[in-house]
Amino acid sequence: MLAVQSNTRFQVKPLYMQVRDALLERIKDGQWRPGASLPSEIDLYRQLGVSLGTLRKALGVLENEQLIVREPGRGTFVRDHQAAQALGRFNPIRSADGAPLRGQVKSRKVKLTSPTPAEKAALRLQAGEQVVRIHRIRVLDERPFAYEQIALSERRFPGLAGEAGFPDELEELAQDRGMILARAEAKVRLAPASSAAAQALSLAERAPVLSVERLAFDTDQEPIETMTAYYNLHDEYCRLELR
Amino acid sequence: MLAVQSNTRFQVKPLYMQVRDALLERIKDGQWRPGASLPSEIDLYRQLGVSLGTLRKALGVLENEQLIVREPGRGTFVRDHQAAQALGRFNPIRSADGAPLRGQVKSRKVKLTSPTPAEKAALRLQAGEQVVRIHRIRVLDERPFAYEQIALSERRFPGLAGEAGFPDELEELAQDRGMILARAEAKVRLAPASSAAAQALSLAERAPVLSVERLAFDTDQEPIETMTAYYNLHDEYCRLELR
Protein backbone atom coordinates (compact mmCIF):
# COMPACT_ATOMS: atom_id res chain seq x y z
CA MET A 1 0.00 0.00 0.00
CA LEU A 2 1.45 3.31 -1.06
CA ALA A 3 1.66 6.01 1.59
CA VAL A 4 0.02 8.98 -0.10
CA GLN A 5 1.91 12.17 0.70
CA SER A 6 -1.16 14.17 1.69
CA ASN A 7 -4.80 13.53 2.43
CA THR A 8 -5.94 16.25 0.05
CA ARG A 9 -4.96 14.28 -2.97
CA PHE A 10 -3.46 16.81 -5.34
CA GLN A 11 -1.55 19.01 -2.95
CA VAL A 12 1.87 17.47 -3.42
CA LYS A 13 2.24 15.34 -6.52
CA PRO A 14 -0.20 13.30 -8.62
CA LEU A 15 -0.62 9.78 -7.29
CA TYR A 16 0.63 8.24 -10.54
CA MET A 17 3.89 10.18 -10.17
CA GLN A 18 4.25 8.92 -6.62
CA VAL A 19 3.74 5.41 -7.98
CA ARG A 20 6.32 6.09 -10.70
CA ASP A 21 8.81 7.27 -8.06
CA ALA A 22 8.15 4.22 -5.88
CA LEU A 23 8.69 1.85 -8.82
CA LEU A 24 11.85 3.67 -9.91
CA GLU A 25 13.18 3.42 -6.37
CA ARG A 26 12.74 -0.34 -6.46
CA ILE A 27 14.59 -0.49 -9.78
CA LYS A 28 17.47 1.61 -8.43
CA ASP A 29 17.62 -0.51 -5.27
CA GLY A 30 18.28 -3.48 -7.48
CA GLN A 31 15.09 -5.17 -6.31
CA TRP A 32 14.26 -5.62 -9.98
CA ARG A 33 17.49 -6.01 -11.94
CA PRO A 34 18.12 -4.86 -15.51
CA GLY A 35 16.47 -7.27 -17.92
CA ALA A 36 14.27 -8.85 -15.23
CA SER A 37 10.50 -8.74 -15.34
CA LEU A 38 8.34 -6.67 -13.00
CA PRO A 39 5.33 -8.27 -11.31
CA SER A 40 2.20 -8.25 -13.46
CA GLU A 41 0.07 -5.11 -13.55
CA ILE A 42 -2.64 -6.88 -11.55
CA ASP A 43 -0.18 -7.84 -8.80
CA LEU A 44 1.32 -4.36 -8.79
CA TYR A 45 -1.85 -2.34 -8.48
CA ARG A 46 -3.15 -4.54 -5.70
CA GLN A 47 0.21 -4.37 -3.95
CA LEU A 48 0.32 -0.59 -4.20
CA GLY A 49 -3.32 -0.02 -3.34
CA VAL A 50 -4.09 2.12 -6.39
CA SER A 51 -6.37 1.57 -9.36
CA LEU A 52 -5.20 -0.18 -12.51
CA GLY A 53 -5.54 3.06 -14.48
CA THR A 54 -3.25 4.90 -12.09
CA LEU A 55 -0.67 2.12 -12.14
CA ARG A 56 -0.74 1.99 -15.94
CA LYS A 57 -0.23 5.75 -16.13
CA ALA A 58 2.84 5.41 -13.89
CA LEU A 59 4.20 2.59 -16.07
CA GLY A 60 3.57 4.78 -19.12
CA VAL A 61 5.80 7.48 -17.65
CA LEU A 62 8.60 5.00 -16.96
CA GLU A 63 8.21 3.56 -20.45
CA ASN A 64 8.46 7.05 -21.89
CA GLU A 65 11.63 7.64 -19.89
CA GLN A 66 13.01 4.44 -21.43
CA LEU A 67 13.39 2.81 -18.02
CA ILE A 68 11.08 -0.14 -18.69
CA VAL A 69 9.90 -2.08 -21.74
CA ARG A 70 6.39 -3.47 -22.03
CA GLU A 71 5.71 -6.52 -24.21
CA PRO A 72 2.07 -7.45 -24.79
CA GLY A 73 1.35 -10.99 -23.70
CA ARG A 74 4.78 -11.36 -22.04
CA GLY A 75 5.26 -8.83 -19.29
CA THR A 76 7.04 -5.63 -18.25
CA PHE A 77 10.83 -5.60 -18.02
CA VAL A 78 13.50 -3.36 -16.58
CA ARG A 79 15.36 -1.89 -19.50
CA ASP A 80 18.93 -3.15 -19.72
CA HIS A 81 21.11 -0.30 -20.91
CA GLN A 82 24.14 -2.59 -20.96
CA ALA A 83 22.58 -4.82 -23.61
CA ALA A 84 24.66 -4.69 -26.77
CA GLN A 85 21.88 -3.29 -28.93
CA ALA A 86 21.10 -0.52 -26.42
CA LEU A 87 24.70 0.65 -26.14
CA GLY A 88 25.74 3.90 -27.73
CA ARG A 89 22.48 5.68 -27.01
CA PHE A 90 24.42 8.78 -25.93
CA ASN A 91 27.03 8.53 -28.66
CA PRO A 92 25.98 10.63 -31.66
CA ILE A 93 28.75 9.42 -33.99
CA ARG A 94 27.60 7.11 -36.79
CA SER A 95 29.50 5.23 -39.46
CA ALA A 96 28.51 5.67 -43.10
CA ASP A 97 25.83 2.95 -42.85
CA GLY A 98 24.15 4.71 -39.90
CA ALA A 99 25.28 2.27 -37.19
CA PRO A 100 26.68 3.69 -33.94
CA LEU A 101 30.46 4.00 -34.17
CA ARG A 102 32.41 2.98 -31.10
CA GLY A 103 35.65 1.50 -32.42
CA GLN A 104 38.14 0.14 -29.91
CA VAL A 105 39.73 1.96 -27.01
CA LYS A 106 43.46 1.93 -27.61
CA SER A 107 44.88 4.07 -24.85
CA ARG A 108 43.33 5.08 -21.53
CA LYS A 109 44.71 7.25 -18.75
CA VAL A 110 42.85 7.77 -15.48
CA LYS A 111 43.70 10.17 -12.65
CA LEU A 112 42.15 12.11 -9.80
CA THR A 113 42.47 15.88 -10.33
CA SER A 114 40.86 19.25 -9.77
CA PRO A 115 38.04 20.17 -12.14
CA THR A 116 38.30 23.00 -14.64
CA PRO A 117 35.93 25.88 -13.85
CA ALA A 118 33.65 24.70 -16.69
CA GLU A 119 33.56 21.15 -15.30
CA LYS A 120 32.93 22.41 -11.78
CA ALA A 121 29.91 24.38 -12.97
CA ALA A 122 28.57 21.65 -15.26
CA LEU A 123 28.84 18.90 -12.62
CA ARG A 124 27.60 21.25 -9.84
CA LEU A 125 30.59 20.47 -7.66
CA GLN A 126 31.23 21.92 -4.19
CA ALA A 127 34.47 23.81 -3.54
CA GLY A 128 37.37 21.38 -3.21
CA GLU A 129 35.57 18.41 -4.77
CA GLN A 130 37.73 16.47 -7.18
CA VAL A 131 37.01 14.70 -10.45
CA VAL A 132 38.09 11.44 -11.99
CA ARG A 133 39.60 12.45 -15.32
CA ILE A 134 39.91 10.02 -18.19
CA HIS A 135 41.85 10.52 -21.41
CA ARG A 136 41.02 8.01 -24.08
CA ILE A 137 41.81 7.29 -27.72
CA ARG A 138 39.47 5.28 -29.92
CA VAL A 139 40.67 3.58 -33.08
CA LEU A 140 38.97 2.02 -36.07
CA ASP A 141 41.17 -0.54 -37.82
CA GLU A 142 44.34 0.99 -36.33
CA ARG A 143 43.29 4.50 -37.36
CA PRO A 144 42.75 6.79 -34.35
CA PHE A 145 39.51 8.71 -34.91
CA ALA A 146 38.54 10.01 -31.47
CA TYR A 147 40.29 11.64 -28.54
CA GLU A 148 38.09 11.94 -25.46
CA GLN A 149 38.55 13.91 -22.23
CA ILE A 150 36.11 12.91 -19.50
CA ALA A 151 35.36 14.22 -16.03
CA LEU A 152 33.28 12.34 -13.45
CA SER A 153 32.52 13.59 -9.95
CA GLU A 154 34.68 11.66 -7.44
CA ARG A 155 31.77 11.87 -4.99
CA ARG A 156 29.49 9.94 -7.34
CA PHE A 157 32.19 7.50 -8.46
CA PRO A 158 34.27 6.95 -5.31
CA GLY A 159 37.43 4.94 -5.83
CA LEU A 160 37.03 4.81 -9.58
CA ALA A 161 40.43 6.39 -10.23
CA GLY A 162 42.06 3.43 -8.50
CA GLU A 163 40.15 0.76 -10.40
CA ALA A 164 41.63 -0.85 -13.44
CA GLY A 165 39.05 -2.59 -15.59
CA PHE A 166 35.94 -0.42 -15.46
CA PRO A 167 33.90 -0.25 -18.69
CA ASP A 168 34.42 2.44 -21.32
CA GLU A 169 30.76 2.89 -22.20
CA LEU A 170 29.08 5.44 -19.96
CA GLU A 171 25.82 3.45 -19.76
CA GLU A 172 27.69 0.42 -18.43
CA LEU A 173 29.69 2.41 -15.92
CA ALA A 174 26.61 4.21 -14.61
CA GLN A 175 24.52 1.02 -14.36
CA ASP A 176 27.32 -0.74 -12.45
CA ARG A 177 27.15 2.04 -9.87
CA GLY A 178 23.37 2.01 -9.57
CA MET A 179 22.83 5.16 -11.61
CA ILE A 180 20.60 5.36 -14.65
CA LEU A 181 21.28 7.84 -17.44
CA ALA A 182 18.25 9.75 -18.65
CA ARG A 183 19.50 12.26 -21.22
CA ALA A 184 22.47 14.25 -22.44
CA GLU A 185 23.00 17.53 -24.20
CA ALA A 186 25.95 18.39 -26.40
CA LYS A 187 27.54 21.20 -28.34
CA VAL A 188 29.11 20.37 -31.69
CA ARG A 189 31.77 22.67 -33.05
CA LEU A 190 34.57 22.95 -35.52
CA ALA A 191 37.67 23.52 -33.41
CA PRO A 192 41.44 23.55 -33.82
CA ALA A 193 42.98 20.42 -32.32
CA SER A 194 44.81 20.99 -29.03
CA SER A 195 48.35 19.62 -28.98
CA ALA A 196 47.18 16.56 -27.03
CA ALA A 197 44.30 15.94 -29.45
CA ALA A 198 46.50 16.50 -32.51
CA GLN A 199 49.06 14.04 -31.22
CA ALA A 200 46.41 11.43 -30.39
CA LEU A 201 44.78 11.75 -33.80
CA SER A 202 48.05 11.97 -35.78
CA LEU A 203 47.21 15.43 -37.04
CA ALA A 204 49.09 18.70 -37.21
CA GLU A 205 48.63 20.94 -34.20
CA ARG A 206 45.63 23.26 -34.59
CA ALA A 207 44.32 21.14 -37.48
CA PRO A 208 40.53 21.61 -37.73
CA VAL A 209 38.54 18.78 -36.12
CA LEU A 210 34.95 18.14 -35.08
CA SER A 211 34.50 18.61 -31.35
CA VAL A 212 31.59 17.35 -29.26
CA GLU A 213 31.12 18.64 -25.71
CA ARG A 214 28.65 16.38 -23.92
CA LEU A 215 26.94 16.63 -20.52
CA ALA A 216 24.99 13.57 -19.33
CA PHE A 217 22.25 13.52 -16.68
CA ASP A 218 20.76 11.04 -14.22
CA THR A 219 17.04 10.20 -13.89
CA ASP A 220 17.05 12.82 -11.10
CA GLN A 221 18.38 15.43 -13.54
CA GLU A 222 21.72 15.37 -11.73
CA PRO A 223 24.77 15.82 -13.97
CA ILE A 224 26.88 12.65 -14.15
CA GLU A 225 29.61 13.16 -16.70
CA THR A 226 31.17 15.73 -18.96
CA MET A 227 33.02 14.63 -22.05
CA THR A 228 34.84 16.67 -24.65
CA ALA A 229 35.68 14.62 -27.71
CA TYR A 230 37.68 15.50 -30.81
CA TYR A 231 36.97 13.52 -33.94
CA ASN A 232 38.95 12.95 -37.11
CA LEU A 233 36.23 11.46 -39.32
CA HIS A 234 36.09 10.41 -42.97
CA ASP A 235 32.75 8.89 -44.04
CA GLU A 236 31.47 8.96 -40.47
CA TYR A 237 29.29 11.78 -39.15
CA CYS A 238 27.51 13.16 -36.10
CA ARG A 239 23.80 12.29 -36.06
CA LEU A 240 21.22 14.85 -35.03
CA GLU A 241 17.53 14.25 -34.31
CA LEU A 242 15.21 17.26 -34.23
CA ARG A 243 11.67 17.36 -32.84
CA MET B 1 -20.00 10.27 -34.50
CA LEU B 2 -16.82 8.62 -35.68
CA ALA B 3 -17.12 5.91 -38.32
CA VAL B 4 -15.17 3.06 -36.77
CA GLN B 5 -13.12 1.25 -39.39
CA SER B 6 -14.25 -2.22 -38.36
CA ASN B 7 -16.84 -3.78 -36.08
CA THR B 8 -14.28 -6.01 -34.37
CA ARG B 9 -12.71 -3.15 -32.53
CA PHE B 10 -8.99 -3.83 -32.67
CA GLN B 11 -8.64 -5.21 -36.15
CA VAL B 12 -7.45 -2.08 -37.89
CA LYS B 13 -6.23 0.64 -35.57
CA PRO B 14 -7.01 1.52 -31.95
CA LEU B 15 -10.01 3.79 -31.66
CA TYR B 16 -7.97 6.52 -29.98
CA MET B 17 -5.63 6.59 -33.00
CA GLN B 18 -8.63 6.91 -35.31
CA VAL B 19 -9.80 9.81 -33.16
CA ARG B 20 -6.30 11.31 -33.31
CA ASP B 21 -6.33 11.03 -37.11
CA ALA B 22 -9.79 12.58 -37.34
CA LEU B 23 -8.76 15.53 -35.16
CA LEU B 24 -5.51 16.02 -37.10
CA GLU B 25 -7.49 16.04 -40.33
CA ARG B 26 -9.64 18.87 -39.03
CA ILE B 27 -6.52 20.81 -38.06
CA LYS B 28 -4.98 20.31 -41.50
CA ASP B 29 -8.24 21.29 -43.18
CA GLY B 30 -7.97 24.62 -41.44
CA GLN B 31 -11.21 23.98 -39.55
CA TRP B 32 -9.26 24.83 -36.41
CA ARG B 33 -6.58 27.38 -37.27
CA PRO B 34 -3.15 27.68 -35.60
CA GLY B 35 -3.54 29.36 -32.23
CA ALA B 36 -7.31 28.78 -32.10
CA SER B 37 -8.99 26.72 -29.42
CA LEU B 38 -10.54 23.30 -30.00
CA PRO B 39 -14.00 22.54 -28.62
CA SER B 40 -13.99 21.41 -24.99
CA GLU B 41 -13.27 17.78 -24.24
CA ILE B 42 -16.90 17.24 -23.24
CA ASP B 43 -18.16 18.63 -26.56
CA LEU B 44 -15.59 16.62 -28.49
CA TYR B 45 -16.23 13.20 -27.00
CA ARG B 46 -19.98 13.61 -27.38
CA GLN B 47 -19.50 14.81 -30.94
CA LEU B 48 -17.27 11.86 -31.80
CA GLY B 49 -19.31 9.23 -29.96
CA VAL B 50 -16.39 7.89 -27.92
CA SER B 51 -15.71 7.87 -24.21
CA LEU B 52 -13.88 10.70 -22.46
CA GLY B 53 -10.93 8.42 -21.74
CA THR B 54 -10.51 7.56 -25.39
CA LEU B 55 -10.75 11.19 -26.47
CA ARG B 56 -8.19 12.21 -23.86
CA LYS B 57 -5.80 9.49 -25.02
CA ALA B 58 -6.09 10.83 -28.57
CA LEU B 59 -5.42 14.39 -27.37
CA GLY B 60 -2.43 13.06 -25.44
CA VAL B 61 -0.95 11.69 -28.66
CA LEU B 62 -1.44 15.01 -30.45
CA GLU B 63 0.07 16.87 -27.50
CA ASN B 64 3.05 14.54 -27.58
CA GLU B 65 3.47 15.24 -31.29
CA GLN B 66 3.51 18.95 -30.41
CA LEU B 67 0.44 19.60 -32.55
CA ILE B 68 -1.76 20.93 -29.75
CA VAL B 69 -1.23 22.64 -26.40
CA ARG B 70 -3.44 21.97 -23.40
CA GLU B 71 -3.88 24.63 -20.72
CA PRO B 72 -5.71 23.59 -17.54
CA GLY B 73 -8.71 25.79 -16.88
CA ARG B 74 -8.41 27.50 -20.28
CA GLY B 75 -8.76 24.98 -23.08
CA THR B 76 -6.93 23.11 -25.83
CA PHE B 77 -5.27 25.04 -28.63
CA VAL B 78 -3.82 24.29 -32.04
CA ARG B 79 -0.09 24.84 -31.77
CA ASP B 80 1.10 27.79 -33.83
CA HIS B 81 4.48 26.95 -35.28
CA GLN B 82 4.74 30.40 -36.81
CA ALA B 83 4.67 32.08 -33.41
CA ALA B 84 7.96 33.85 -32.83
CA GLN B 85 8.90 31.82 -29.77
CA ALA B 86 8.26 28.51 -31.58
CA LEU B 87 10.40 29.37 -34.60
CA GLY B 88 13.74 27.68 -35.11
CA ARG B 89 12.61 24.34 -33.72
CA PHE B 90 14.41 22.57 -36.59
CA ASN B 91 17.44 24.83 -36.55
CA PRO B 92 20.17 23.32 -34.35
CA ILE B 93 22.50 26.35 -34.46
CA ARG B 94 22.73 28.32 -31.23
CA SER B 95 24.51 31.53 -30.32
CA ALA B 96 26.87 31.56 -27.34
CA ASP B 97 24.00 32.28 -24.92
CA GLY B 98 22.02 29.26 -26.13
CA ALA B 99 19.37 31.15 -28.09
CA PRO B 100 18.47 29.91 -31.60
CA LEU B 101 20.58 31.70 -34.19
CA ARG B 102 18.79 32.77 -37.35
CA GLY B 103 20.50 36.00 -38.38
CA GLN B 104 19.20 37.80 -41.47
CA VAL B 105 18.85 36.43 -44.97
CA LYS B 106 21.03 38.54 -47.22
CA SER B 107 20.86 36.86 -50.60
CA ARG B 108 18.33 34.40 -51.93
CA LYS B 109 18.15 32.66 -55.31
CA VAL B 110 15.23 30.44 -56.28
CA LYS B 111 14.90 28.22 -59.33
CA LEU B 112 13.17 25.12 -60.63
CA THR B 113 15.67 22.34 -61.45
CA SER B 114 16.27 18.61 -61.52
CA PRO B 115 17.10 16.99 -58.19
CA THR B 116 20.47 15.46 -57.43
CA PRO B 117 20.31 11.67 -56.99
CA ALA B 118 20.60 12.14 -53.22
CA GLU B 119 17.73 14.63 -53.18
CA LYS B 120 15.59 12.39 -55.39
CA ALA B 121 16.03 9.50 -52.97
CA ALA B 122 15.59 11.59 -49.81
CA LEU B 123 12.43 13.31 -51.06
CA ARG B 124 11.10 10.06 -52.61
CA LEU B 125 10.57 11.72 -56.00
CA GLN B 126 9.18 10.01 -59.10
CA ALA B 127 11.25 10.00 -62.30
CA GLY B 128 11.13 13.41 -63.93
CA GLU B 129 9.81 15.27 -60.89
CA GLN B 130 11.51 18.59 -60.32
CA VAL B 131 12.55 20.48 -57.21
CA VAL B 132 12.43 24.09 -56.13
CA ARG B 133 16.02 24.90 -55.24
CA ILE B 134 16.93 27.75 -52.95
CA HIS B 135 20.39 29.18 -52.33
CA ARG B 136 20.57 31.46 -49.34
CA ILE B 137 23.14 33.37 -47.31
CA ARG B 138 22.51 34.31 -43.70
CA VAL B 139 24.43 37.13 -42.05
CA LEU B 140 24.91 38.27 -38.48
CA ASP B 141 25.85 41.95 -38.24
CA GLU B 142 27.12 41.99 -41.85
CA ARG B 143 29.20 38.84 -41.31
CA PRO B 144 28.00 35.93 -43.50
CA PHE B 145 27.88 32.82 -41.30
CA ALA B 146 25.67 30.36 -43.21
CA TYR B 147 25.29 29.22 -46.79
CA GLU B 148 22.23 27.05 -47.35
CA GLN B 149 21.19 24.88 -50.30
CA ILE B 150 17.57 23.75 -50.14
CA ALA B 151 15.46 21.40 -52.25
CA LEU B 152 11.66 21.19 -52.00
CA SER B 153 9.48 18.91 -54.10
CA GLU B 154 7.72 20.98 -56.81
CA ARG B 155 4.71 18.68 -56.41
CA ARG B 156 4.29 19.62 -52.76
CA PHE B 157 5.08 23.30 -53.29
CA PRO B 158 3.55 24.05 -56.73
CA GLY B 159 4.35 27.48 -58.10
CA LEU B 160 6.75 28.33 -55.30
CA ALA B 161 9.64 28.98 -57.69
CA GLY B 162 7.62 31.81 -59.23
CA GLU B 163 6.67 33.46 -55.96
CA ALA B 164 8.67 36.34 -54.59
CA GLY B 165 8.05 36.92 -50.91
CA PHE B 166 7.65 33.48 -49.34
CA PRO B 167 9.04 33.07 -45.79
CA ASP B 168 12.56 31.83 -45.10
CA GLU B 169 11.67 29.75 -42.05
CA LEU B 170 10.64 26.23 -42.99
CA GLU B 171 7.91 26.07 -40.31
CA GLU B 172 6.26 29.19 -41.75
CA LEU B 173 6.50 28.00 -45.33
CA ALA B 174 5.04 24.59 -44.47
CA GLN B 175 2.20 26.01 -42.37
CA ASP B 176 1.26 28.45 -45.17
CA ARG B 177 0.81 25.45 -47.47
CA GLY B 178 -1.22 23.40 -44.98
CA MET B 179 1.63 21.08 -44.05
CA ILE B 180 2.84 20.49 -40.50
CA LEU B 181 6.43 19.53 -39.75
CA ALA B 182 6.86 16.69 -37.30
CA ARG B 183 10.58 15.98 -37.10
CA ALA B 184 13.90 16.23 -38.89
CA GLU B 185 17.12 14.28 -38.92
CA ALA B 186 20.51 15.68 -39.77
CA LYS B 187 24.12 14.72 -40.32
CA VAL B 188 26.78 17.05 -39.00
CA ARG B 189 30.23 16.92 -40.57
CA LEU B 190 33.44 18.79 -40.97
CA ALA B 191 33.72 19.41 -44.71
CA PRO B 192 35.81 21.46 -47.10
CA ALA B 193 33.83 24.44 -48.40
CA SER B 194 32.68 24.11 -52.00
CA SER B 195 33.59 27.05 -54.20
CA ALA B 196 30.06 28.45 -53.88
CA ALA B 197 30.09 28.04 -50.10
CA ALA B 198 33.57 29.51 -49.77
CA GLN B 199 32.59 32.54 -51.81
CA ALA B 200 29.38 33.05 -49.83
CA LEU B 201 31.19 32.81 -46.51
CA SER B 202 34.25 34.86 -47.58
CA LEU B 203 36.56 31.92 -47.03
CA ALA B 204 39.30 30.27 -49.06
CA GLU B 205 38.11 27.46 -51.30
CA ARG B 206 38.17 24.09 -49.48
CA ALA B 207 38.50 25.86 -46.11
CA PRO B 208 37.12 23.55 -43.39
CA VAL B 209 33.57 24.41 -42.34
CA LEU B 210 30.79 22.79 -40.32
CA SER B 211 28.18 21.23 -42.60
CA VAL B 212 24.66 20.19 -41.60
CA GLU B 213 22.61 18.01 -43.93
CA ARG B 214 18.99 18.11 -42.80
CA LEU B 215 15.92 16.15 -43.91
CA ALA B 216 12.54 17.31 -42.56
CA PHE B 217 9.35 15.23 -42.39
CA ASP B 218 5.59 15.84 -42.34
CA THR B 219 3.15 14.49 -39.73
CA ASP B 220 2.56 11.66 -42.23
CA GLN B 221 6.29 10.85 -42.19
CA GLU B 222 6.57 12.20 -45.73
CA PRO B 223 9.84 14.02 -46.52
CA ILE B 224 9.28 17.74 -47.09
CA GLU B 225 12.65 19.41 -47.46
CA THR B 226 16.34 18.71 -47.72
CA MET B 227 18.81 21.37 -46.70
CA THR B 228 22.59 21.31 -46.79
CA ALA B 229 24.07 24.18 -44.85
CA TYR B 230 27.67 25.30 -44.42
CA TYR B 231 28.51 27.32 -41.34
CA ASN B 232 31.38 29.62 -40.50
CA LEU B 233 30.88 29.96 -36.75
CA HIS B 234 32.84 31.65 -33.98
CA ASP B 235 31.23 31.40 -30.53
CA GLU B 236 28.12 29.78 -32.00
CA TYR B 237 27.64 26.01 -32.02
CA CYS B 238 25.37 23.18 -33.12
CA ARG B 239 23.11 21.93 -30.33
CA LEU B 240 22.49 18.24 -29.83
CA GLU B 241 19.91 16.62 -27.57
CA LEU B 242 20.36 12.93 -26.72
CA ARG B 243 17.75 10.65 -25.14
Next chain:
DNA sequence: TAGTGGTCTAGACCACTTC
Protein backbone atom coordinates in the same frame (compact mmCIF):
# COMPACT_ATOMS: atom_id res chain seq x y z
C1' DT C 1 -20.20 30.72 -10.71
C1' DA C 2 -19.60 28.14 -14.79
C1' DG C 3 -16.42 25.94 -17.68
C1' DT C 4 -11.90 23.80 -18.63
C1' DG C 5 -8.42 20.28 -18.44
C1' DG C 6 -6.22 16.82 -14.82
C1' DT C 7 -6.70 12.87 -11.75
C1' DC C 8 -8.63 8.64 -10.04
C1' DT C 9 -11.58 4.66 -9.76
C1' DA C 10 -13.97 0.14 -11.05
C1' DG C 11 -14.94 -3.02 -14.30
C1' DA C 12 -15.23 -5.15 -18.94
C1' DC C 13 -13.35 -7.20 -23.05
C1' DC C 14 -9.44 -7.98 -26.49
C1' DA C 15 -5.04 -9.78 -28.77
C1' DC C 16 -1.07 -12.04 -27.91
C1' DT C 17 2.34 -15.28 -25.63
C1' DT C 18 3.37 -19.38 -23.26
C1' DC C 19 2.71 -23.88 -21.57
Next chain:
DNA sequence: AAGTGGTCTAGACCACTAG
Protein backbone atom coordinates in the same frame (compact mmCIF):
# COMPACT_ATOMS: atom_id res chain seq x y z
C1' DA D 1 -6.17 -22.72 -20.75
C1' DA D 2 -4.04 -19.25 -18.06
C1' DG D 3 -1.66 -15.06 -17.83
C1' DT D 4 0.05 -10.73 -19.82
C1' DG D 5 -0.32 -6.00 -21.43
C1' DG D 6 -3.66 -2.96 -24.49
C1' DT D 7 -8.13 -0.84 -25.21
C1' DC D 8 -12.51 1.12 -23.94
C1' DT D 9 -16.22 2.69 -21.02
C1' DA D 10 -18.87 5.44 -17.35
C1' DG D 11 -18.74 8.30 -13.73
C1' DA D 12 -16.78 11.01 -9.87
C1' DC D 13 -14.10 14.74 -7.92
C1' DC D 14 -10.26 18.31 -8.15
C1' DA D 15 -7.50 22.67 -9.32
C1' DC D 16 -7.43 26.38 -12.11
C1' DT D 17 -9.20 30.26 -15.20
C1' DA D 18 -12.25 33.71 -16.45
C1' DG D 19 -16.39 36.52 -16.57
